[in-house]
Amino acid sequence: EAGVAQSPRYKIIEKRQSVAFWCNPISGHATLYWYQQILGQGPKLLIQFQNNGVVDDSQLPKDRFSAERLKGVDSTLKIQPAKLEDSAVYLCASSLVGAGGPRSEQFFGPGTRLTVL
Amino acid sequence: AQKVTQAQTEISVVEKEDVTLDCVYETRDTTYYLFWYKQPPSGELVFLIRRNSFDEQNEISGRYSWNFQKSTSSFNFTITASQVVDSAVYFCALSGGSNTGKLIFGQGTTLQVKP
Numbered sequence: 001e002a003g004v005a006q007s008p009r010y011k012i013i014e015k016r017q018s019v020a021f022w023c024n025p026i027s028g029h030a031t032l033y034w035y036q037q038i039l040g041q042g043p044k045l046l047i048q049f050q051n052n053g054v055v056d057d058s059q060l061p062k063d064r065f066s067a068e069r070l071k072g073v074d075s076t077l078k079i080q081p082a083k084l085e086d087s088a089v090y091l092c093a094s095s096l097v098g099a100g101g102p103r104s105e106q107f108f109g110p111g112t113r114l115t116v117l
Numbered sequence: 118a119q120k121v122t123q124a125q126t127e128i129s130v131v132e133k134e135d136v137t138l139d140c141v142y143e144t145r146d147t148t149y150y151l152f153w154y155k156q157p158p159s160g161e162l163v164f165l166i167r168r169n170s171f172d173e174q175n176e177i178s179g180r181y182s183w184n185f186q187k188s189t190s191s192f193n194f195t196i197t198a199s200q201v202v203d204s205a206v207y208f209c210a211l212s213g214g215s216n217t218g219k220l221i222f223g224q225g226t227t228l229q230v231k232p
Contacts, residue, residue, distance in 0.1 A: 031218065042121075042208050042222025043162070056219055089160065095218065104150065104218055108162035 002026065004109035006092050012115045018080035021112045025073070025094030031055075032069055033106060034077050035091040043091055049075060079114075087116045119144045121211050123223035130199055131231050138194045138226045140209030146170075151185065151192045152210040152220065162208070168192065199230045 005024040013019050025032050030051050035043035046065065048056040052072040060067070064083070069075040079086055093106040120143040130136045142151065153165040166176065168185050176183045180197045196203055206227050210220040 033219075035220075040224075042210070042225050043220070044222070045219045048219060091162065093162075097218075104212070105152075105164050105167055106218075106220060107164060108154075110159065110161045113160075 004092055004094055004107055006090075006109035006112055008112055009110060010113050010115075012117065013082055015084055015116050016081040018078065019082055019114065020076050020078045021090050021092075021114075023075045023077070023092030023109060025075075025092070026107055029094035029096055029107075030072075031095045031097060032075050033093040033095075034067055034075070035093065037089045037091055037111070039088070046077070046090075082114075082116045084116050087114055089113050119146075119211055119213060119221045121209050121221055121223035123207075123209055123226050125226045126224070127227045127229070129229045129231065132201060133198050134230075135195060135197050136199050136228065136230075138196075138207050138209075138228065140192045140194065140223060142190050142192065142209070142211045144211060144213060146213040148213075150212045152212070153183065153192075153194050154208045154210060154222075156206040156208060156225070158205070165194075196228075199228075201230050201232055204228060204230045 007022050011019055032049045034046045036046050037043040046060045047067045049069040052069050065079055067077045089111040091111045092109045095104050095106045097104050122141045149170045151168045155163045166183055173185050182195045184193045206225045208225045209223045212220050
């Protein structure tokens with residue numbers, strides 16, 4: 001079974017530029033998550049989708065970050081304009097179900113390492 | 118508020134030693150779930166275990182074992198006879214039973230196993 005796919009793996013941009021990340025979850029997984037992991041810290045949830053609807057985006061900086069999952073499968077996360085503090089690894093994860101309990105284990109992709117200069 | 122604390126920032130052991138990674142959590146939920154993930158140098162988080170708040174039985178999987186104690190709000194992870202391949206960052210995480218499934222991660226513990 002294929003895992004969570006993400007691209008690109010690495011991205012370097014100048015501040016104030018825009019960038020987009022792509023994620024394809026495990027087939028059949030209804031729930032998709034985007035996490036931000038700053039160096040030396042644990043991942044922090046940015047947004048959670050259940051199919052193509054947003055469940056939780058309380059920690060998404062909506063003035064510059066946006067995300068969509070139009071057909072309930074793959075998803076894109078965009079930053080516009082980027083700031084220096086956005087330098088981090090952006091992790092995508094998916095799970096069969098969204099709430100805690102059986103089948104709620106989240107499986108992570110390899111991440112996209114973003115460097116903002 | 119939910120919180121996970123991994124007080125050990127870095128641990129270094131010699132191969133074949135046993136090592137325990139500590140995890141302390143805070144939550145007001147009566148139903149919640151605890152997780153451990155491994156993050157090797159490649160960067161991908163690997164799921165190790167999920168434990169719900171009603172199941173305090175310890176679990177053993179090969180060289181890995183987990184000790185869940187509600188009385189002390191701890192969910193510790195022990196690796197027996199450590200190997201160099203165990204070198205990674207290990208994260209403990211918490212998910213509330215009533216919420217969306219969002220994982221609250223600790224800061225992580227970097228484990229270095231030397232040959």
